[in-house]
Amino acid sequence: MYNTLLTSLENGIFIITINRPDKLNALNKEVIGELSSAVEAAYKEPEIKSAILTGAGNKAFVAGADINEFLQLNATRGEELARRGQQIVFDKIENCPKPIVAAVNGFALGGGCELALACHFIYASENAKFGQPEVNLGLIPGYGGTQRLTQLVGRNIAMELLMSGNMISAKEAMDYGIVNKVVQQDELLTTAKAILGIIQTKAPIAVSNVIECVNHFDHTQQGYDFEIKKFGECFATEDMKEGTSAFLEKRKPNFSGK
Ligand code: COA
Numbered sequence: 001m002y003n004t005l006l007t008s009l010e011n012g013i014f015i016i017t018i019n020r021p022d023k024l025n026a027l028n029k030e031v032i033g034e035l036s037s038a039v040e041a042a043y044k045e046p047e048i049k050s051a052i053l054t055g056a057g058n059k060a061f062v063a064g065a066d067i068n069e070f071l072q073l074n075a076t077r078g079e080e081l082a083r084r085g086q087q088i089v090f091d092k093i094e095n096c097p098k099p100i101v102a103a104v105n106g107f108a109l110g111g112g113c114e115l116a117l118a119c120h121f122i123y124a125s126e127n128a129k130f131g132q133p134e135v136n137l138g139l140i141p142g143y144g145g146t147q148r149l150t151q152l153v154g155r156n157i158a159m160e161l162l163m164s165g166n167m168i169s170a171k172e173a174m175d176y177g178i179v180n181k182v183v184q185q186d187e188l189l190t191t192a193k194a195i196l197g198i199i200q201t202k203a204p205i206a207v208s209n210v211i212e213c214v215n216h217f218d219h220t221q222q223g224y225d226f227e228i229k230k231f232g233e234c235f236a237t238e239d240m241k242e243g244t245s246a247f248l249e250k251r252k253p254n255f256s257g258k
Contacts, residue, residue, distance in 0.1 A: 004031045005038055006056065012049030013196050014042055015189070021057030027085075027111045028066035036088040042098055049204070050196040053093070053119055054103040055112075058185055061104040061128065062112025067137065082142030085111075090118040090143045094215060097208035099199050103192045104128045105185060109167070114143040117152065120211060122178060123192050124170040125185035130178060131167035151217075152178055203239035204257040 001007070006017040016038045018025040025031075042051045055061040065085075073081060093100050093115075102108075102119035108130050116122050116130070124130075132145050140146065141162070150158040153176045161168070173179040183191045199207060209230040216226040234240050238258040246253035 002034045014048040014051040019056040024060035024063030025055040026066040050099045060106040061108040063107045064110030093118040114145040117148040124179045125188045128170040129167045130173045133165040135165045203255045
């Protein structure tokens with residue numbers, strides 16, 4: 001079905017594996033197009049409850065945008081590449097109403113680091129390496145890296161990583177709050193599946209509302225107002241009635257997603 005991705009569905013978890021291991025899974029146009037379709041499927045297909053994004057092989061998650069495609073670009077085309085990619089993949093992942101976890105199994109550099117940052121959270125294997133090495137190429141991140149990384153790690157660490165292009169280990173990435181959990185490489189997918197298994201037992205509309213509210217995180221009153229509105233909306237769902245009744249009746253809830 002895809003040329004550059006492997007996909008499978010296991011217990012409601014859609015596993016998307018970027019599959020160009022000989023090029024360290026670099027994001028060329030075809031990968032971006034196919035990733036967009038795969039994420040679209042996560043939005044639309046009712047049998048997909050959550051997703052994992054990972055890379056093929058044991059060396060790389062994604063080693064960046066495909067540098068071969070950069071040389072022919074001028075300023076306008078460069079801007080278009082970034083805008084289109086952000087719209088059809090990165091923002092689409094971030095705003096997906098179902099949880100998407102990055103399972104970072106090796107290098108996550110440049111666009112690869114940005115791809116992981118766009119996911120709702122990140123688990124990594126011990127050999128994972130993160131970095132935004134665009135400055136080595138006379139570039140800066142174009143898929144949201146300056147924004148998402150700064151939001152996650154704060155201004156000064158973001159400045160250092162973005163200006164130096166230095167790679168950091170999975171352990172350092174965890175210390176900075178980029179990665180939630182570091183595990184052995186052969187346990188990475190199982191660990192990601194386990195947390196999604198837990199999330200999938202929760203009320204789906206409530207989970208979607210969490211994603212939306214966290215994405216609206218905002219120091220001003222607007223973020224709080226948005227949360228109040230989404231909190232109110234939950235009361236209109238059958239799952240809210242089911243969840244609260246189940247608690248009071250001392251039984252497990254049976255969520256319908258309505
Ligand atoms: N775009 C295109 N091709 C890439 C790539 C990228 N971002 N990253 C790796 N590759 C290709 C290499 O060109 C090489 O292809 P080849 O075998 O046809 O020559 C193959 O993937 C393997 O990479 P290689 O560099 O030989 O592996 P390594 O173990 O020596 O080094 C890295 C690994 C990740 C340190 C190195 O590949 C690298 O620095 N990649 C670019 C990272 C980057 O700048 N990303 C940001 C892009 S905006």
